Amino acid sequence: MHSFGYRANALLTLAITLLALMCAMASFSDNINSPSPSAHVQVLNINWFQKQPNGNDEVSMTMNISADLQSLFTWNTKQVFVFLAAEYETPKNSLNQISLWDGIIPSKEHAKFWIHTSNKYRFIDQGRNLRGKEFNLTMHWHVMPKTGKMSEDKIVMPGYRLPEEYR
Amino acid sequence: MGWIGDTVDSIKSIQIRQLLTQAVSLGMIVTSALIIWKALMCITGSESPVVVVLSGSMEPGFKRGDILFLHMNKEPIRAGEIVVFNVDGREIPIVHRVIKVHERQDGEVDILTKGDNNYGDDRLLYAQGQLWLQRHHIMGRAVGFLPYVGWVTIIMTEKPIIKYILIGALGLLVITSKD
Numbered sequence: 001m002h003s004f005g006y007r008a009n010a011l012l013t014l015a016i017t018l019l020a021l022m023c024a025m026a027s028f029s030d031n032i033n034s035p036s037p038s039a040h041v042q043v044l045n046i047n048w049f050q051k052q053p054n055g056n057d058e059v060s061m062t063m064n065i066s067a068d069l070q071s072l073f074t075w076n077t078k079q080v081f082v083f084l085a086a087e088y089e090t091p092k093n094s095l096n097q098i099s100l101w102d103g104i105i106p107s108k109e110h111a112k113f114w115i116h117t118s119n120k121y122r123f124i125d126q127g128r129n130l131r132g133k134e135f136n137l138t139m140h141w142h143v144m145p146k147t148g149k150m151s152e153d154k155i156v157m158p159g160y161r162l163p164e165e166y167r
Numbered sequence: 168m169g170w171i172g173d174t175v176d177s178i179k180s181i182q183i184r185q186l187l188t189q190a191v192s193l194g195m196i197v198t199s200a201l202i203i204w205k206a207l208m209c210i211t212g213s214e215s216p217v218v219v220v221l222s223g224s225m226e227p228g229f230k231r232g233d234i235l236f237l238h239m240n241k242e243p244i245r246a247g248e249i250v251v252f253n254v255d256g257r258e259i260p261i262v263h264r265v266i267k268v269h270e271r272q273d274g275e276v277d278i279l280t281k282g283d284n285n286y287g288d289d290r291l292l293y294a295q296g297q298l299w300l301q302r303h304h305i306m307g308r309a310v311g312f313l314p315y316v317g318w319v320t321i322i323m324t325e326k327p328i329i330k331y332i333l334i335g336a337l338g339l340l341v342i343t344s345k346d
Contacts, residue, residue: 078227079227081228081264083247094270094271097246097268102266104227104283106227121288126269126277142249147312148312149310149311149312150309150311
């Protein structure tokens with residue numbers, strides 16, 4: 001009844017149960033945090049705007065991105081993945097989401113940032129719909145916990161428009 | 168003749184009830200593991216509800232040996248989500264983040280993925296000439312995360328001898344346990 005094997009087994013079971021419980025509590029404690037992040041993006045320049053040989057529109061632009069995501073960080077936050085996506089609708093596609101810039105924020109100290117950049121990924125449409133196209137810029141973030149449930153949210157910034165002519 | 172009689176006696180002396188009990192308890196362990204796995208498949212809607220991260224392409228978010236919990240439902244796939252996908256002609260599924268989505272009116276969708284730690288997008292990993300992933304390539308999206316636990320399976324697949332030793336030891340433990 002009280003052999004070494006039984007004691008080892010009981011100890012192991014207890015240790016794993018406690019560890020699982022602590023992980024669950026850490027993950028649950030993230031719900032208490034109610035973040036209030038802010039973001040602002042300015043399109044400074046359309047560097048070039050053209051039709052590719054295969055017929056798809058492509059645009060390159062320079063942006064000013066500033067954001068304050070400090071309130072997303074809790075003690076169970078490993079990192080925050082943040083990205084800026086252009087989102088628009090075309091006759092063929094009900095939704096187009098194109099990531100233009102992304103970054104990994106490792107800690108709260110780096111969560112208030114300001115960056116001047118051209119788009120990191122190519123902004124290519126499926127077709128020739130970008131001339132004069134209105135689009136949203138959406139700041140998305142994905143919170144990766146040390147353990148437990150991942151969470152995400154976004155800020156939609158509407159009212160951006162591409163030029164009427166290629167350049 | 169003596170030793171045959173001894174053997175027969177020793178076989179007779181094994182209590183049939185105890186043997187049956189042990190067989191049943193072993194069966195219970197195996198079936199309950201199977202039940203949990205199948206129940207998870209039903210709840211998450213994914214054919215593999217838990218995956219182990221095998222590469223460093225999503226570092227520092229996911230490291231080799233971390234465990235991801237997957238979920239699959241009808242909801243549309245959006246940029247930023249971490250999805251697990253199968254590429255034609257590749258056996259091992261890949262866990263990467265969606266960076267571009269083109270969704271048509273009828274719900275058909277084109278998806279482009281990229282590993283957070285990779286320099287370029289995943290078109291080099293896709294089948295030759297494939298530019299986009301479709302819905303049917305996607306096995307699930309990652310919703311939860313548990314660090315380090317996956318090392319157990321990585322070690323077991325890379326050093327099968329440890330797996331056999333472990334299974335043997337567990338089996339021996341179950342058979343020899345008297346109460």
